[in-house]
Amino acid sequence: MLSIRNLKVSIKGKEILKGINLEVKAGEVHAIMGPNGTGKSTLAYVIAGREGYEVSEGEIIFKGRNILELSAEERACEGMFLGFQYPVEIPGVSITNFLRTAINEQRKYRGLDPVPATEFLARMEEKKQLLELQEKLASRSVNEGFSGGEKKKNEIFQMAMLEPSLAILDETDSGLDIDALRIVATGVNKLRRPDNATIVITHYQRLLEYIIPDVVHVLFDGRIVKSGGKDLALQLEEKGYEWIRNES
Amino acid sequence: MEKDQNNILDEVTNSEYKYGFFTDIEMDTAPVGLNEDTVRYISAKKNEPEWLLEFRLSAYRNWLTLTEPSWAHIHHPPIKYQDIIYYAAPKRKKELKSLDEVDPELIETFKKLGISLEEQKKLSGVAVDAVIDSVSVKTTFTDTLSKYGVIFCSFSDAVQNHPDLVKQYMGSVVPSNDNYFAALNSAVFSDGSFCYIPKGVRCPVELSTYFRINAANTGQFERTLIVADEGAYVSYMEGCTAPMRDENQLHAAIVEIVAMKDAEVKYSTVQNWYPGNKKGEGGIYNFVTKRGICKGSHSKISWTQVETGSAITWKYPSVVLMGDNSVGEFYSVAVTNNFQQADTGSKMIHIGRNTKSTIISKGISAGQSNNSYRGLVKVIKRAENSRNFSQCDSLLLGDKCGAHTYPYIKAENHSSIVEHEATTSKISDDQLFYCKQRGISTESAIGLIVNGYAKEVLQHLPMEFAVEAQKLLAISLEGSVG
Ligand SMILES: Nc1ncnc2c1ncn2[C@@H]1O[C@H](COP(=O)(O)OP(=O)(O)OP(=O)(O)O)[C@@H](O)[C@H]1O
Ligand SMILES: [Mg+2]
Numbered sequence: 001m002l003s004i005r006n007l008k009v010s011i012k013g014k015e016i017l018k019g020i021n022l023e024v025k026a027g028e029v030h031a032i033m034g035p036n037g038t039g040k041s042t043l044a045y046v047i048a049g050r051e052g053y054e055v056s057e058g059e060i061i062f063k064g065r066n067i068l069e070l071s072a073e074e075r076a077c078e079g080m081f082l083g084f085q086y087p088v089e090i091p092g093v094s095i096t097n098f099l100r101t102a103i104n105e106q107r108k109y110r111g112l113d114p115v116p117a118t119e120f121l122a123r124m125e126e127k128k129q130l131l132e133l134q135e136k137l138a139s140r141s142v143n144e145g146f147s148g149g150e151k152k153k154n155e156i157f158q159m160a161m162l163e164p165s166l167a168i169l170d171e172t173d174s175g176l177d178i179d180a181l182r183i184v185a186t187g188v189n190k191l192r193r194p195d196n197a198t199i200v201i202t203h204y205q206r207l208l209e210y211i212i213p214d215v216v217h218v219l220f221d222g223r224i225v226k227s228g229g230k231d232l233a234l235q236l237e238e239k240g241y242e243w244i245r246n247e248s
Numbered sequence: 249m250e251k252d253q254n255n256i257l258d259e260v261t262n263s264e265y266k267y268g269f270f271t272d273i274e275m276d277t278a279p280v281g282l283n284e285d286t287v288r289y290i291s292a293k294k295n296e297p298e299w300l301l302e303f304r305l306s307a308y309r310n311w312l313t314l315t316e317p318s319w320a321h322i323h324h325p326p327i328k329y330q331d332i333i334y335y336a337a338p339k340r341k342k343e344l345k346s347l348d349e350v351d352p353e354l355i356e357t358f359k360k361l362g363i364s365l366e367e368q369k370k371l372s373g374v375a376v377d378a379v380i381d382s383v384s385v386k387t388t389f390t391d392t393l394s395k396y397g398v399i400f401c402s403f404s405d406a407v408q409n410h411p412d413l414v415k416q417y418m419g420s421v422v423p424s425n426d427n428y429f430a431a432l433n434s435a436v437f438s439d440g441s442f443c444y445i446p447k448g449v450r451c452p453v454e455l456s457t458y459f460r461i462n463a464a465n466t467g468q469f470e471r472t473l474i475v476a477d478e479g480a481y482v483s484y485m486e487g488c489t490a491p492m493r494d495e496n497q498l499h500a501a502i503v504e505i506v507a508m509k510d511a512e513v514k515y516s517t518v519q520n521w522y523p524g525n526k527k528g529e530g531g532i533y534n535f536v537t538k539r540g541i542c543k544g545s546h547s548k549i550s551w552t553q554v555e556t557g558s559a560i561t562w563k564y565p566s567v568v569l570m571g572d573n574s575v576g577e578f579y580s581v582a583v584t585n586n587f588q589q590a591d592t593g594s595k596m597i598h599i600g601r602n603t604k605s606t607i608i609s610k611g612i613s614a615g616q617s618n619n620s621y622r623g624l625v626k627v628i629k630r631a632e633n634s635r636n637f638s639q640c641d642s643l644l645l646g647d648k649c650g651a652h653t654y655p656y657i658k659a660e661n662h663s664s665i666v667e668h669e670a671t672t673s674k675i676s677d678d679q680l681f682y683c684k685q686r687g688i689s690t691e692s693a694i695g696l697i698v699n700g701y702a703k704e705v706l707q708h709l710p711m712e713f714a715v716e717a718q719k720l721l722a723i724s725l726e727g728s729v730g
Contacts, residue, residue: 049684052677073684076685076687077687082685084682084685087682088676091701092702093703097696099686101692102687105687105688105689106687
């Protein structure tokens with residue numbers, strides 16, 4: 001599904017990612033943990049194709065194809081989804097309109113006609129229920145005036161609607177209350193299929209009790225310094241990052 | 249990153265006008281230039297009564313004493329008024345009984361514009377008074393309307409068939425010496441629409457007029473007069489696109505609205521005339537005087553405009569709030585791209601007590617264009633307890649365009665409240681990336697964001713117009729995508 005080899009990335013001349021290697025197979029869930037400012041979001045952005053990053057070395061292979069030359073929207077249309085750490089407000093654009101535009105642009109990319117209105121609305125209904133979303137949320141403007149938790153829920157709702165093959169969830173759990181966390185995690189689990197994969201970026205072991213990862217990675221100072229099973233997250237929580245710092 | 253975005257915006261916003269085509273129809277034209285004889289020629293051509301000729305002549309004489317206004321934030325080479333042809337009309341062979349008799353070329357033009365009369369007639373229940381150049385070619389739905397006593401016809405027909413109404417109201421809102429362009433229009437106006445809603449009648453359909461400029465070197469001078477008698481209601485839509493031409497075309501229209509006691513008039517415009525090419529060559533000069541008067545108490549006039557076209561827009565739809573408790577509204581989206589210049593806004597003149605006005609203006613500038621809001625809110629001494637709220641927002645796409653706000657406020661009493669808010673914003677990299685990450689192209693993303701930005705105004709448009717306007721906003725900023 002995704003294979004990153006020796007990825008080095010800098011911002012304005014400063015190296016942030018210093019040789020990342022990561023292998024994610026279809027059907028897997030990977031967790032990436034690590035202290036603030038170590039480059040987790042940067043990695044997510046670079047995978048998703050955000051401009052403004054200098055990739056000095058390495059490659060990102062997604063579904064067998066080096067995607068570094070693809071634009072962000074092409075990558076999205078190829079089935080890549082990023083749940084933002086800080087979702088952006090788009091005033092005046094309803095979630096419904098936003099999602100219909102997104103789905104139709106993705107369909108156009110795949111040579112399909114626009115989604116019929118009834119089918120679209122039915123899918124909205126289904127996914128709203130899956131995530132126990134409030135009825136009126138979809139008619140509100142994208143993220144405008146949303147609480148922190150609502151924004152995160154909205155990211156997962158969009159993921160559910162777009163049905164990506166690879167979803168990268170950047171700290172989707174922060175800002176969620178206990179119930180919301182359970183709902184979001186259940187949603188993610190229900191959307192798991194043998195042919196898709198998820199990368200969750202998180203600071204908290206708590207999320208990983210709901211979404212059981214196949215592999216946990218520790219990102220430290222621009223490198224993945226440790227990978228392991230789900231127990232690694234527990235160890236981290238107990239011992240803190242000092243432990244990694246001393247080991248590496 | 250900043251630079252990248254500007255490049256993208258450059259690409260996206262550097263688009264050519266989509267509706268550039270030209271219909272070849274035999275013309276009946278006046279000699280080039282303007283003098284008293286031209287005025288007499290036009291009046292004679294239209295078989296006008298003596299009083300109207302006098303109206304025109306006195307306006308012409310007035311015009312000679314006036315000078316072009318120079319206060320607007322616009323620049324253009326001098327307009328050569330003597331090089332303009334002031335009258336052109338498609339040759340009318342005989343009275344048309346059905347659409348089949350309409351010149352197929354015209355029908356073709358309408359089809360390209362996406363407004364097939366036939367379709368409109370059948371589907372939307374919209375009465376269409378189509379103006380090509382100077383003479384109204386076809387009016388539909390007159391029969392239905394006449395059942396309600398609603399008069400909706402070309403201005404020329406109104407002069408012939410309802411001279412008393414025309415004489416009573418014409419020039420009562422915009423006097424013929426109001427300003428340079430109004431005087432010019434009053435002297436040489438060719439045609440336009442007339443609409444009268446009798447007492448207590450709620451006009452059953454949206455009235456709609458499509459204007460179109462269609463002949464080389466022909467200035468177009470429409471004149472529209474809408475009168476809503478006591479307790480009447482009408483929603484009126486004006487929409488226009490013009491074919492691409494190399495030479496600048498002058499357009500100086502007048503719209504007058506009269507709302508009597510308890511009457512309401514909703515006037516909506518989608519303006520999409522040829523804006524000139526990417527280099528700023530050509531395009532329409534659009535100098536319009538639009539004004540309404542809330543004559544009776546509890547009357548209401550509401551202007552909604554979406555301005556995307558024209559090389560230069562000079563336009564301040566205004567409301568004179570004379571009746572007590574009357575209401576004036578102005579909702580505007582003005583998009584400028586490439587080298588377009590817009591100086592637009594509104595005037596709200598509070599004369600009656602407890603009068604209320606709202607101004608919502610959204611300026612969107614791209615390319616190297618200039619977009620100015622200019623507004624006047626005046627509350628005279630006797631207009632006690634009046635209120636105005638103005639909000640003027642500017643959205644900048646790229647860093648080579650300009651946005652300016654010139655609000656003038658004159659409040660002469662203490663019981664009234666006048667509020668003004670203004671913001672300037674940009675489409676952020678974050679917003680664009682967010683959209684792109686969902687698979688939305690830059691072009692569509694800009695269309696989406698801009699439409700969201702303008703929503704507050706667009707929601708005041710009649711349904712028939714709203715969809716068209718949304719597409720237009722996207723199109724005028726990127727050229728091809730809806
Ligand atoms: N646009 C930028 N310009 C300059 N520095 C940046 C930019 N984006 C990120 N950085 C820097 O890159 C480093 C990595 O940031 P990143 O957001 O990837 O961290 P993170 O691991 O996601 O942190 P957190 O856990 O706080 O979300 C930080 O030092 C940050 O300040
Ligand atoms: Mg982060």
